[in-house]
Amino acid sequence: MKRLMLSCEQASFLIVKKEEKNLSVKERMLLWMHLSMCSLCKMFAIQNKFISDRLKHIHDVAETQSLSDAEKRELSESIK
């Protein structure tokens, strides 16, 4: 019986994979069984989705980077 059960480590792995790939029938079944009795992994699934949704926009908040004048001078020296 134990072999039929996923560990939380395996379950969370499948939760992450499921976002991009279709799981096999067996994987889906095992994950469903695990989630039906593991509240921590259920929470992980929700939080993982929360993060993924925000990662798509992560670069909107990235500050603009620029090189200093000194760095540019150095750069132009180095490629001469």
Added chain:
Amino acid sequence: MSGTINNNILNPEKWIDNYADFLYNFICCRVNDKIHAKDIVQDIFLSAWKGKDQYKGEASEKSWLVSICKNKITDYYRKQAKELTQYLTEFENHNDYFDAEGSWDKVLMPKAWQVSADDSIENKELRKVLAECYKKLQQLQFAVFSMKYIDDMESDEICKVLDISSSNYWVLVHRAKLQLRACLEKNWFYK
């Protein structure tokens, strides 16, 4: 018709003024290391200078430089991917998230998040915290995530570029998600 008329010409003496910041920015979202980002900018201009006779003027000067830039970034990613075994051993040795049976660690296990209406996708403060967590990812994870989230690449494509197996790809992504989740929990939800 013989020959095409191209209005695109190169102005190498203006490259640094016109494109250094733009390229540096382009690289900084994709390479989590400012020193390397600067090296890549230098490398682009060097390659462009050497290859300027091959420039046919089919693309604008800017897109020509961007295409060189993309190749340089890919080279950098591939170099990171060569260290894959090291990453995997490191993950193995510092598996703090699960115990020996693969159950959640008592400290790092997910805790309930009080998500308020404010924690919307638009919430800038939350995104800033997440961005800080994101910067803490290791180079190879950062590479994978920037291909995935900035350049919208599929996992199969990413594996091909990095020449890694799909199972190792999932190990990297799984680990990165565990790190981000724990970091966001600590610095936002349970601050």
